Amino acid sequence: xxxxxxxxxxxxxxxxxxxxxxxxxxxxxxxxxxxxxxxxxxxxxxxxxxxxxxxxxxxxxxxxxxxxxxxxxxxxxxxxxxxxxxxxxxxxxxxxxxxxxxxxxxxxxxxxxxx
Amino acid sequence: xxxxxxxxxxxxxxxxxxxxxxxxxxxxxxxxxxxxxxxxxxxxxxxxxxxxxxxxxxxxxxxxxxxxxxxxxxxxxxxxxxxxxxxxxxxxxxxxxxxxxxxxxxxxxxxxx
Numbered sequence: 749x750x751x752x753x754x755x756x757x758x759x760x761x762x763x764x765x766x767x768x769x770x771x772x773x774x775x776x777x778x779x780x781x782x783x784x785x786x787x788x789x790x791x792x793x794x795x796x797x798x799x800x801x802x803x804x805x806x807x808x809x810x811x812x813x814x815x816x817x818x819x820x821x822x823x824x825x826x827x828x829x830x831x832x833x834x835x836x837x838x839x840x841x842x843x844x845x846x847x848x849x850x851x852x853x854x855x856x857x858x859x860x861x862x863x
Numbered sequence: 864x865x866x867x868x869x870x871x872x873x874x875x876x877x878x879x880x881x882x883x884x885x886x887x888x889x890x891x892x893x894x895x896x897x898x899x900x901x902x903x904x905x906x907x908x909x910x911x912x913x914x915x916x917x918x919x920x921x922x923x924x925x926x927x928x929x930x931x932x933x934x935x936x937x938x939x940x941x942x943x944x945x946x947x948x949x950x951x952x953x954x955x956x957x958x959x960x961x962x963x964x965x966x967x968x969x970x971x972x973x974x975x976x
Binding site for chain 1: 867895899905906907908909912914953955957958959960961962963964965966967968969
């Protein structure tokens with residue numbers, strides 16, 4: 749079974765530029781998550797989708813971050829404009845459903861460096 | 864709001880030593896508890912989980928964890944570590960009613976030969 753796919757693996761941009769990350773979840777997984785992991789910290793949830801609807805985006809900096817999952821499968825996370833403090837690994841995860849007992853499977857992440 | 868504390872940030876052990884990594888959480892309701900592991904260059908993967916029932920749970924690669932409700936703890940243990948256990952270990956919690964995970968800051972385990 750294929751895992752969660754993310755691209756690109758690495759991205760280097762200058763501050764005030766824009767960047768987009770892509771995620772393809774495990775087939776059949778209705779719930780998709782984007783986490784931000786800053787160096788030395790644990791992952792922090794940015795946004796959770798159930799199919800193509802947003803369940804939780806309370807920690808998403810909406811003035812610069814946006815995310816969509818238009819057809820309920822793939823998702824993109826965008827940052828515009830980027831700030832130095834956005835340097836982090838962006839992890840995508842998926843699960844069968846939104847229950848707390850559904851296991852989340854993680855992708856390899858995209859490492860973003862903002863210079 | 865939920866929070867998770869992992870007090871050991873970096874642990875160095877020799878092969879065959881015993882391991883215990885601490886994890887404490889704060890949340891007033893029913894929780895699910897997880898340990899995830901990230902081996903060098905790899906993605907986060909589930910090591911073990913606790914939902915309910917027997918508070919001692921066993922995971923992959925000989926790891927186990929004990930849920931102590933009165934202490935809000937879910938410590939990870941392994942009787943004898945191997946060099947291949949070198950990795951970063953994350954404790955995480957969510958509420959039974961929602962899947963959003965709250966992670967601790969992680970513990971980097973280094974096992975020396």
